[in-house]
Amino acid sequence: MIINNSTSLPIEKKIDQLYASIHKLIGDIVFEIDALTCEALENETLNFTTKGIYHLFGFLKTNNEQQPWSIILKVIKPDSEEKDDIQHHNYWCREALLFESKLLDHLSEYIKTPKTYLVEEQNDGTIWLWMERVNGCFANSKEQFDFIANRLGMFNAEYLTVKAIPNESWVCKSWLKSWTTSSRMYAPNPESYINQIQDQEVKYIWDWFKKLTEELNEKLASLSNLPRVLAHQDLGQKNMFLTPNEQVVLIDWRFMSISGIGEDLGKMFGVNMSLGIIPTDQYEDYRDSLFYSYIKGMREMGWEGDERLARYGYCISTALRSIWEVPQLCSLAAQLESNPTNPKLQDRVYQLKQIINIHKVMEYEANSLREHIGILITQYSRCGPDGPLV
Structure with missing residues (x-):
């Protein structure tokens, strides 16, 4: 596998998690990852409880065919004591609990949300959210x-x-x-x-x-x-x-x-x-x-x-x-x-x-x-x- 990591994220140690996430992306198909690139998404307005948002993408091989893949990785973190309160508007762990609950899996057909592949707690107290990359545009009119x-x-x-x-x-x-x-x-x-x-x-x-x-x-x-x-x-x-x-x-x-x-x-x-x-x-x-x-x-x-x-x-x-x-x-x-x-x-x-x-x-x-x-x-x-x- 060719790995190109321009961030401080130790993505090289997360290959098993990456395979598990891609399996949920493409289904139960045998594949090998040929190439992985990890880039930090620029965001000047990251929330206090967001450590970083990353785009993982590359190519995989299945049935002797090469195809692209793309995943978003969001890293959330504790912040101040007030944000440990589950009823605080910016409770730091809410999104992880939401994804684990599968509540959004049964959301309205009129409003959709990205699929979540994996919610993973880290030794440093952060939580990694592996999820679908949305293909779309922002409203401008x-x-x-x-x-x-x-x-x-x-x-x-x-x-x-x-x-x-x-x-x-x-x-x-x-x-x-x-x-x-x-x-x-x-x-x-x-x-x-x-x-x-x-x-x-x-x-x-x-x-x-x-x-x-x-x-x-x-x-x-x-x-x-x-x-x-x-x-x-x-x-x-x-x-x-x-x-x-x-x-x-x-x-x-x-x-x-x-x-x-x-x-x-x-x-x-x-x-x-x-x-x-x-x-x-x-x-x-x-x-x-x-x-x-x-x-x-x-x-x-x-x-x-x-x-x-x-x-x-x-x-x-x-x-x-x-x-x-x-x-x-x-x-x-x-x-x-x-x-x-x-x-x-x-x-x-x-x-x-x-x-x-x-x-x-x-x-x-x-x-x-x-x-x-x-x-x-x-x-x-x-x-x-x-x-x-x-």
Whole structure:
């Protein structure tokens, strides 16, 4: 076997595991590996609990024929003490437990996930996840994002119509509460310099933000009363693949949770604004078309509930991303006043202002829905997930 390893990963000691994984890839066929290349996938935004992601590929020989093979190897690791808590939104071991449970093997036909070949604990405390390499592309247009939102609606609606909610102890039950708690812990604290900032728009945003944080527990509690669905909760562009046969494949399930309807869509919209994937001048168009597509998917699966429930979850989960992004804006605005000609700072401050303006509008809309939501939730709890909501 020819081995080309450009990483520090001791892949040469894992040939048995490699053979076992390829057997699951191609079936019960006798083969020999001719060539193996191990490359680290470049990723500037690796999660705290991810040590590395690697692409293993090469050629194998079977029946005197040579054919290519390709596998993804993800190495996860412990991080801080808080991430040892099974209910933390970023519990470091969740994805390994998820793969071992085979829960995703019975996922919806509307949302797919990579096949897992092997979950392997290491002596250094890390866990290696050997899995399928997905052949697909990332969403880059509103039409593609709408398609994913539609499939997400179908996926969520299955848990309101035909599927039972998973009850494993390591599935996060209060994802947004955990995420906002961590965000407040690690975000910049502008209190000491906010009054020195000259940008009046930033000051108005800060005043709105203070009121938002005062009502945070109440808003989180209201989300916990929404109809519950299985959620991915990390729908950034690079975690969503569109395959040539028009399937949606989601990777990186470490944030998997039981959440209220609309929450997963709020994460999808909010995080792709933050990452700069959604163009700044199209925020409003995406906001409305994503929700329309999501509800359409839910209706196609037979959910007949009141869409205001989903709209509420969508608006609140998007708006609460300000818990992280408003402190970031204040910090960068202060830097910009000290360095006013810095184009990167100018662009990022402008982008964050536009994002937070969307957050504000969606928070106001959620507030206007609150009086209806209480009645609807009462009706939901009396009727059950299959009962009529008017």
